[in-house]
Amino acid sequence: MATHFRDRDGFEGRNHSPVIPTPKPASPSLPTFLTLRNRGIPVLGACPFCDEEEESTSHLLLFCPFTRANWHGTSLAVHTSDFMNCSIQQWLGRLLHIHKALQPESISYLQGIFTTLWTIWTHRNLVVHEGKNPNPLEVVLTTQSLVCRYKEAFSSCSTTSLRRSDQKGENKLPQNLWQLIIKVARARAKKLHRSGFAYEAMNLPGDVILQRTSSCTEKQPALTIQEAMLEAVIKARDLGYNFLLLLSDSRRSVLVSNRQCTPTWQERVLLASETLIHSDLVFHAVYVPAVVLSNVSSLAKLATEMPINHCMV
Known part of the structure; x- marks a missing residue:
């Protein structure tokens, strides 16, 4: 009987017969799923948000209908449908290249991007491991709250609030x-x-x-x-x-x-x-x-x- 995994979920049975892994092309799957597949273990990896397509990094963080609603609802108003042929790694690489000068507006924009990615991933873990129902409004509000807190923290460290005991x-x-x-x-x-x-x-x-x-x-x-x-x-x-x-x-x-x-x-x-x-x-x-x-x-x-x-x- 084959063994099926869904990330940290339980399994149905064990396969005691030797499994010889075969070479596979590069996959956009999550690292955990990719490791299991390389070991010859079938994986049930449907997206926990839409339950329609395979849960790859690009689908989960960019192209899932749930995720697209989150991106559009943030202050960044990113339309991920504009780069459907681009992976998450390629998209982030282009963003980092465009904003490599790290001007204040670039830092603020990148901060919003990575905060949104982190919030989506955290919400995904709550859905998979704690049985939480996907809630795009919660993701948007959490992202905005974190961005505001980060800006407040950095503004408190602005040069106007620095003290220097200089005679x-x-x-x-x-x-x-x-x-x-x-x-x-x-x-x-x-x-x-x-x-x-x-x-x-x-x-x-x-x-x-x-x-x-x-x-x-x-x-x-x-x-x-x-x-x-x-x-x-x-x-x-x-x-x-x-x-x-x-x-x-x-x-x-x-x-x-x-x-x-x-x-x-x-x-x-x-x-x-x-x-x-x-x-x-x-x-x-x-x-x-x-x-x-x-x-x-x-x-x-x-x-x-x-x-x-x-x-x-």
């Missing part, structure tokens, strides 16, 4: 702005009365420049994050980086770091230290969801399980 008061900004993006996270082991923090600094190409994991005594979460931010900035400055973007899931720490709320006396001590060492730095803190910091949060959690102090440069 001359000059606002000198680099052409490419941020040199390092520093993720900071904290974890807590209540029973052990122990906290831990971790931070990771990456440059724009994505290379990890600095990473630190450390245990510490239990204290206020925002204060732990604030101390970790201060230490990360000092180490980044010592490595020759002067333009830093800090990411944290602690709203309090972000507000304090950006001088947007009244600090406690403990936070004022840290802010005073920042003023002394940041005379040659431009930095800004941004609140992000915890999922963005998942890898750093895992390191911080390890620091709560045992006393640890590890630094990698």
